[in-house]
Amino acid sequence: MNDKPWFSKDLYEEDSAPAQDAPPKGGLKLRRATELKLPPHTKWLGRGWLPRREITVLVGSEGIGKSLLWILMAMLVTTGKAFPMFNWAARKPADVIVIVTEDSASEVEARLRTAGADISRIHFYCAEDDGTGTPVFSTGNNGDMLLLHGLIEQMDEKPAFLVVDAWLDTVAGNLNIRDTQQARSALHPWKDLATRHDLAVLLVTHTNRMDTTSTRDLMGGTAALRQKARMVLFAARPPGQDDSGQYLWVGPDKANTTGIVDAVKFQVRVEQVRDQTDDDPGTTALLTSPASALMPIAHLLSQWKQAETEAERKPSKSEEAEALVKAFVEDAGGSAPAADVKDYLRDEGYGKTAAEKAMKALGTSAPTGPGQPWIYSLNQSSYQGGLSQESRNTENTRNTETESSTVPSLPRVLTSYIHTSAVRNTGPEPCTVCGDMLDDNEHGNHQECAA
Secondary structure, eight states, X not given: OOOSOTTOHHHHHHHOOOGGGSOOTXXXXXXXXXXXXXXXXXXXXXXXXXXXXXXXXXXXXXXXXXHHXXXXXXXXXXXXXXXXXXXXXXXXXXXXXXXXXXXXXXXHHHHHHHHTOOGGGEEEOOSSTTSOOOOOBOSSSOHHHHXXXXXXXXXXXXXXXXXXXXXXXXXXXXXXXXXHHHHHHHHHHHHHHHHHHTOEEEEEEEBOSOOOSOHHHHBOSOHHHHHHOSXXXXXXXXXXXXXXXXXXEEEEEEESSSOOOOOEEEEEEEEEOSOOBTTBOOEEEEEEEEEEOSSOHHHHHHHHHHHHHHHHSOOOHHHHXXXXXXXXXXXXXXXXXXXXXXXXXXXXXXXXXXXXXXXXXXXXXXXXXXXXXXXXXXXXXXXXXXXXXXXXXXXXXXXXTSHHHHSTTSOHHHHHHHHHHTTOOSSOOBOTTTOOBOOTTOOSSOHHHHO
């Protein structure tokens, strides 16, 4: 039996694996926290939007114009301009590295020029002079990634921003990004690149086809993309938006080092940049008219989905009856004989109970005086057609003798009923909801009207 403790140096030397499998000398060891050469705190190109030395992911559906966001950011970097909507301060202009796979270099160049970028500071990382020849990246700092490190080292002015649009197109074919571990291994070299060269790295990807408002579930490709990124920007458009008045909403959805800021709404403006031909419209697009959405992007997606669901939902029978009551009474100016409202609903196929329930939900009935017919009026919260002419006349003359002037929400016909109820003879009373006479053993309203 070996009595040496498991952490004994002698035991490690006796039972260790061959030297070539041991950790490299001068590598892993225990370091005191006080001795660490800690990296600087997070610095930003746009605080809350684009951190340096980190991976940021831009995700959105295809064809909505999300690439125009990094075009705008590239313009800000190359010109040094400020952009308060992104908390982006003015600073010295810097270079940008671009890796594009979906749009041609000529289209990207046109967008950059239209946005006002300094084209001389834009560098395409590609194999051919026409911008084609996409690099391929594996799981380590080798191949095209190693070459990229070397090229950046040779640059006279170090770049501040690097964008890959779209990231999945640059992943080596032998990698299965559905495997979280392989996906994280493919993303790690980008983190190394960002840290080593003080770069803000933006990886662009698409959403999937899931019908959900969860931005986490909508991210296509791999869950590791969201896990590895320190910042996630989400671009979206509301369902059914007409392309003729196109807008783009974008905002942070994940932020590990800062709070989530409100989304920003942009107008996507199309401009003519070259002569139109039979096979080329000669147009490109840019983002203009930024405005705060006053809420985070995740809240916007939830609101849009709720509105879409509500629009597609078939109204219930009760809601249909209430809609008929509201339309009928509004057309009559805000009030109508209760009997006429009931007759209208009966003609539309609704029974007595359904009619009384719909009328109760939206308004009240009251007589205009002793022996007079009952008048049904919409509540102010239900009636959206504005004040009736009678109410406007009352407001203009400022008659302070009526109870309705001190209680604006009280219908005028109900005021009359209250005024005359004290002198009404005893006997059967009308229902305060529908106006029909009550039975001898009932008071106030029918039981079904109170339901």
